[in-house]
Amino acid sequence: MQRPVPPSTPEWFTVDDSTLNVALVYPMQGPAGVFGPTCETCARLAAEEVNKAGGVLGKELRLLEVDGGAEPRQVAEDVEALVATGVVQGVTGWHISSVRQAMAPRIAHRVPYVYTALYEGGERTDGVYLTSETPASQLLPAIIAHERLSIANMVRAPKPKPDTENPGAFLPNGAAAKAGLNKSIHDAGWGVFLGILAHKAESAGRKLIPVDPRNTSRTCPACGHVSGENRTTQEKFECTQCGHTANADQVGALNVAVRAGLVLPDVA
Ligand SMILES: [Zn+2]
Numbered sequence: 504m505q506r507p508v509p510p511s512t513p514e515w516f517t518v519d520d521s522t523l524n525v526a527l528v529y530p531m532q533g534p535a536g537v538f539g540p541t542c543e544t545c546a547r548l549a550a551e552e553v554n555k556a557g558g559v560l561g562k563e564l565r566l567l568e569v570d571g572g573a574e575p576r577q578v579a580e581d582v583e584a585l586v587a588t589g590v591v592q593g594v595t596g597w598h599i600s601s602v603r604q605a606m607a608p609r610i611a612h613r614v615p616y617v618y619t620a621l622y623e624g625g626e627r628t629d630g631v632y633l634t635s636e637t638p639a640s641q642l643l644p645a646i647i648a649h650e651r652l653s654i655a656n657m658v659r660a661p662k663p664k665p666d667t668e669n670p671g672a673f674l675p676n677g678a679a680a681k682a683g684l685n686k687s688i689h690d691a692g693w694g695v696f697l698g699i700l701a702h703k704a705e706s707a708g709r710k711l712i713p714v715d716p717r718n719t720s721r722t723c724p725a726c727g728h729v730s731g732e733n734r735t736t737q738e739k740f741e742c743t744q745c746g747h748t749a750n751a752d753q754v755g756a757l758n759v760a761v762r763a764g765l766v767l768p769d770v771a
Pocket residue numbers: 723724725726727728742743744745746747
């Protein structure tokens with residue numbers, strides 16, 4: 504059955520019971536317009552995949568583009584007209600929160616509205632489905648566990664080694680090499696970094712979990728074997744027991760996460 508189509512709808516867009524039409528609201532202008540082409544391409548790819556798999560309830564899924572970069576009130580008016588005339592049976596897209604806030608109350612309870620952009624939280628409109636992260640979950644993966652580093656120990660100068668055969672003389676104690684390491688630790692400013700990390704974690708309502716740093720870079724995440732020989736070079740980890748190979752930094756990070764209880768170890 505053909506339904507009347509509003510004058511703003513493109514000529515090629517047919518409205519009948521063989522299709523399921525969804526308004527795709529994304530910015531085609533303004534500061535967020537830079538994301539527009541990506542939003543469109545991703546949505547088109549998704550629709551193509553859905554249609555290849557048989558569509559939605561046997562109907563072809565079609566996207567009708569709406570410029571979400573216009574004034575929020577204008578966007579809300581355009582989308583409401585599409586919903587009210589039955590041209591679209593759903594609304595989605597990527598657009599800023601002020602557009603969502605203007606649009607949601609006007610289409611709520613009429614069609615499903617899926618909001619995909621990350622946002623600041625607090626949306627409670629019925630019929631609005633939010634699929635992206637709020638700030639707490641945006642920060643969660645990045646800040647939670649770290650090696651408990653004893654910076655004071657690491658920067659302390661090595662003890663002098665008296666030469667027992669030569670009273671008053673000293674043997675080499677690696678002080679020169681250690682001095683280089685001390686400098687790089689100071690340069691990295693780990694204490695400052697951990698302070699900032701703790702502050703950010705607290706403001707996101709998250710806790711920092713310091714873990715025992717011993718052997719994090721020498722433990723095989725696949726079999727649990729601990730050996731300095733597992734770490735063949737600065738960047739390469741190769742387990743001498745099970746042959747597991749990986750990037751050494753990734754192994755260290757994984758072991759820290761395991762100790763903090765964030766991931767389950769592979770080892771039984
Ligand atoms: Zn192993």
